[in-house]
Amino acid sequence: MAHPLVELKEVSKTYAAGDMRIHALRDVSFQAEQGEFITVSGPSGSGKSTFLHLMGAVDAPTSGEVFLGGLEISRLSDEGLSEIRRKEVGFIHQFFHLMPTMTVYENVALPLLLQGRKRAEIKEMAENALARVGLSNRMRSFPRQLSGGEMQRVAVARAIIHKPRLILADEPTGNLDSGNSQNVLELVAELHKEDGFTVVMATHDQMPLRYATRRVGITDGRLEEGC
Numbered sequence: 001m002a003h004p005l006v007e008l009k010e011v012s013k014t015y016a017a018g019d020m021r022i023h024a025l026r027d028v029s030f031q032a033e034q035g036e037f038i039t040v041s042g043p044s045g046s047g048k049s050t051f052l053h054l055m056g057a058v059d060a061p062t063s064g065e066v067f068l069g070g071l072e073i074s075r076l077s078d079e080g081l082s083e084i085r086r087k088e089v090g091f092i093h094q095f096f097h098l099m100p101t102m103t104v105y106e107n108v109a110l111p112l113l114l115q116g117r118k119r120a121e122i123k124e125m126a127e128n129a130l131a132r133v134g135l136s137n138r139m140r141s142f143p144r145q146l147s148g149g150e151m152q153r154v155a156v157a158r159a160i161i162h163k164p165r166l167i168l169a170d171e172p173t174g175n176l177d178s179g180n181s182q183n184v185l186e187l188v189a190e191l192h193k194e195d196g197f198t199v200v201m202a203t204h205d206q207m208p209l210r211y212a213t214r215r216v217g218i219t220d221g222r223l224e225e226g227c
């Protein structure tokens with residue numbers, strides 16, 4: 001039987017902060033089918049990033065089960081998580097996370113270089129990813145020579161270079177002006193619609209919502225459908 005791409009079953013995540021325990025996620029159950037574009041809205045500190053990190057094999061839950069592509073990932077070691085993450089997930093962050101001393105091409109190729117793939121294969125994949133985001137002509141530039149919108153497009157190319165099944169975007173427009181935000185959102189929407197990527201995007205503004213096939217919200221670590 002087909003399984004959802006992502007499944008969380010009664011997942012909680014707590015963090016220790018001195019003597020206190022912070023309940024970042026409380027008893028969250030959730031499924032994402034292949035091909036969905038889901039937005040996750042909620043105020044700062046509500047648990048959006050934690051939610052994305054758990055489904056994206058960045059971190060493990062305190063309790064409950066997480067499945068990615070039908071495989072349980074909630075009890076994996078850090079090494080096991082990173083192996084799954086490198087294969088299945090592409091991350092887009094609010095602050096781009098580009099390496100300032102590397103060119104655009106090197107930044108995009110980096111995930112594959114770390115996997116020890118063949119140089120010719122890496123070149124072809126990096127060139128394809130950069131063409132997909134419209135930055136073929138900026139391959140030799142450094143991040144500081146780009147606008148914020150262009151930097152985020154580089155980060156998008158890096159996220160899709162290995163053709164992951166799941167794209168996780170954590171407030172990808174949070175650091176962009178409205179024109180660049182629009183461009184980045186349209187690019188992600190195209191990747192969903194034309195290239196078939198499944199997207200889960202955290203946001204605290206309203207703009208991305210119209211691209212979504214489904215919306216959920218998080219308040220104080222609790223998930224609600226249809227926000």
Ligand SMILES: Nc1ncnc2c1ncn2[C@@H]1O[C@H](COP(=O)(O)OP(=O)(O)O)[C@@H](O)[C@H]1O
Nearest residue numbers: 015016022024043044045046047048049050051
């Ligand atoms: N590594 C961590 N250590 C301790 N507390 C954390 C950690 N990561 C997140 N938190 C706390 O968990 C809660 C949810 O955080 P987060 O998932 O980052 O929310 P959001 O992305 O919605 O802003 C917040 O109270 C935050 O301070």
Ligand SMILES: [Mg+2]
Nearest residue numbers: 048049050170
């Ligand atoms: Mg966050």
